Amino acid sequence: MAKKVLVLGEVRQGEIRNVSFEAIAAARQMADGGEVVGLLLGNHSDPLANEMIHYGADRVIVAQHTDLETYVPDAYSQAIMQVIKAENPYGFILGHTSIGKDISPRIAARLKSGLISDAISLEVNGDQVVFTRPIYSGKAFEKKVITDGIVFATIRPNNIPSLEKDESRFGEVTSLNVEIKDLRTIVKDVVHKATSGVDLSEAKIIVSGGRGVKSKDGFNLLQELADLLGGAVGASRGACDADYCDYSLQIGQTGKVVTPDLYIACGISGAIQHIAGMSNAKVIVAINKDPEANIFSIADYGIVGDLFEVIPLLIEEFKSVAVY
Numbered sequence: 513m514a515k516k517v518l519v520l521g522e523v524r525q526g527e528i529r530n531v532s533f534e535a536i537a538a539a540r541q542m543a544d545g546g547e548v549v550g551l552l553l554g555n556h557s558d559p560l561a562n563e564m565i566h567y568g569a570d571r572v573i574v575a576q577h578t579d580l581e582t583y584v585p586d587a588y589s590q591a592i593m594q595v596i597k598a599e600n601p602y603g604f605i606l607g608h609t610s611i612g613k614d615i616s617p618r619i620a621a622r623l624k625s626g627l628i629s630d631a632i633s634l635e636v637n638g639d640q641v642v643f644t645r646p647i648y649s650g651k652a653f654e655k656k657v658i659t660d661g662i663v664f665a666t667i668r669p670n671n672i673p674s675l676e677k678d679e680s681r682f683g684e685v686t687s688l689n690v691e692i693k694d695l696r697t698i699v700k701d702v703v704h705k706a707t708s709g710v711d712l713s714e715a716k717i718i719v720s721g722g723r724g725v726k727s728k729d730g731f732n733l734l735q736e737l738a739d740l741l742g743g744a745v746g747a748s749r750g751a752c753d754a755d756y757c758d759y760s761l762q763i764g765q766t767g768k769v770v771t772p773d774l775y776i777a778c779g780i781s782g783a784i785q786h787i788a789g790m791s792n793a794k795v796i797v798a799i800n801k802d803p804e805a806n807i808f809s810i811a812d813y814g815i816v817g818d819l820f821e822v823i824p825l826l827i828e829e830f831k832s833v834a835v836y
């Protein structure tokens with residue numbers, strides 16, 4: 513029997529997040545020749561819905577209601593449940609983002625189904641979909657399957673490659689008016705923090721600073737390098753605690769978990785709690801003036817030196833080759 517897999521498309525500042533395209537690629541694998549159905553919540557346009565089709569969805573449902581304009585857990589849960597009931601999918605996949613982490617247990621509870629969270633890969637093995645997810649702060653990996661109910665999982669950004677965008681792909685976009693009632697919370701206003709524009713959890717390149725950066729001004733230097741490389745700035749908790757930067761930049765066990773292609777750790781000692789958030793980066797470069805710093809034990813490339821001398825040299829070099 514053809515399998516149908518539903519994918520939640522997460523929209524941020526008018527654009528679908530990359531992790532939703534990665535979720536479509538995961539869904540294609542799970543559907544095993546069946547149908548992938550995108551789901552957008554809110555009053556979204558056809559061109560936005562078509563983006564999901566260009567990345568591999570067969571069709572898209574746009575669930576409409578004024579209460580879906582911003583993320584409200586009650587409203588999202590009710591809308592998603594109505595679509596799941598109408599579509600009766602074999603699987604449901606979404607990104608392991610702030611919204612994904614918050615909404616997925618609510619849906620699993622309503623469905624009385626299992627949930628595999630933070631998966632980094634999957635394989636179809638006969639009738640089962642086997643997900644791999646990191647455990648113990650990335651020190652080990654476990655394989656998990658759902659044996660009953662909807663195959664329901666969240667996927668970590670930057671781990672499952674999205675499919676090539678194909679603008680010639682065509683699919684149906686349907687609007688569905690959903691019923692939302694008895695909301696226990698409402699959002700009065702959303703205040704966005706000023707950011708450089710590149711989303712840290714999805715960034716391909718991260719320039720990250722620790723206590724060794726010494727000041728807010730020091731972080732401006734990191735921002736300059738990140739801007740040049742088209743990346744984002746991250747931080748250790750040491751730097752956040754010292755008020756050199758905002759806590760939204762914190763990477764690690766109690767911060768964000770990131771998997772960029774390149775992670776440049778500047779003035780970060782490499783505490784286990786920091787490593788928990790970035791050890792799966794594909795290439796790690798560490799700049800630290802202490803040759804014994806633990807960060808060097810996981811770095812692919814290490815530069816022993818003062819970051820205030822090394823980073824300006826890197827900026828100068830990248831500017832001269834103008835690769836990006």
Ligand SMILES: Cc1cc2nc3c(=O)[nH]c(=O)nc-3n(C[C@H](O)[C@H](O)[C@H](O)COP(=O)(O)OP(=O)(O)OC[C@H]3O[C@@H](n4cnc5c(N)ncnc54)[C@H](O)[C@@H]3O)c2cc1C
Nearest residue numbers: 722723724748749750764765766767779781785786801819
């Ligand atoms: C429950 C718990 C949860 C935690 N969660 C997190 C988390 O999510 N993320 C996290 O990061 N931490 C976390 N921590 C804190 C963690 O243990 C460390 O204290 C923290 O990561 C240290 O930050 P740091 O490396 O910036 O600072 P430090 O350990 O002070 O290291 C600073 C480094 O900068 C180098 N340095 C100094 N000056 C220069 C220079 N001019 N040029 C080059 N190098 C220089 C030094 O050699 C040193 O290695 C947590 C701790 C606990 C207990």
